[in-house]
Amino acid sequence: KAGVTQTPRYLIKTRGQQVTLSCSPISGHRSVSWYQQTPGQGLQFLFEYFSETQRNKGNFPGRFSGRQFSNSRSEMNVSTLELGDSALYLCASSLAGTPSSYNEQFFGPGTRLTVL
Amino acid sequence: GENVEQHPSTLSVQEGDSAVIKCTYSDSASNYFPWYKQELGKRPQLIIDIRSNVGEKKDQRIAVTLNKTAKHFSLHITETQPEDSAVYFCAASILTRSGGGADGLTFGKGTHLIIQP
Secondary structure, three states: OOOOEEEOOEEEEOOOOOEEEEEEOOOOOOEEEEEEEEOOOEEEEEEEEEOOEEEEEOOOOOOEEEEEOOOOOEEEEEOOOOHHHOEEEEEEEEOOOOOOOOOOOEEOOOEEEEEO | OOOEEEEOOEEEEEOOOOEEEEEEEOOOOOOEEEEEEEOOOOOOEEEEEEEOOOOEEEEOOEEEEEEOOOOEEEEEEOOOOHHHOEEEEEEEEOEOOOOOOEOOOEEOOOEEEEEEO
């Protein structure tokens, strides 16, 4: 079974631009979560999508948004980029379909975003 | 919201010795505690997890203990080997009651484990 994939792997943008990152979950996984990883703040939860609906959201400004498609693929968008948005953006997928259960989150390789 | 503190930030042990990494959490509603290992340039990978209805869980050389009263949990690695060198992250989350899934994972800042030959 193919793992979680993310595109692109590397991205360089300038301040004020916007960017869209893509995540393809493991086949059959319905939940996709996004995380931002930086040396200073570590891994921080952005949001989670399940069945095309945002189910949970972390503490990030509205410039960070996402969506999920009917095939569970997810995109994350960051508008009006700031220097501080430079980070590794990881997505993770899980089955997340059983009541009162939690399924392991499998991480993708990440997209390294550099904002100049 | 949840806050997870992780200590130490760097841990150096001799090969063959044991390593212990400790985490505390703030939200008493958290009931799921996974540990991830991230090697340099690679993605985080789950190595072990524990739910709040269990006090301890073992998987070969790795064990996790949970003290709900004190709101802390620890990762224990015995007989450390060079391939154990990596950054380890603890995390906490709340399992949802229906529909599966969970609130997003709140991670600790990570522990860089160095295994000295």
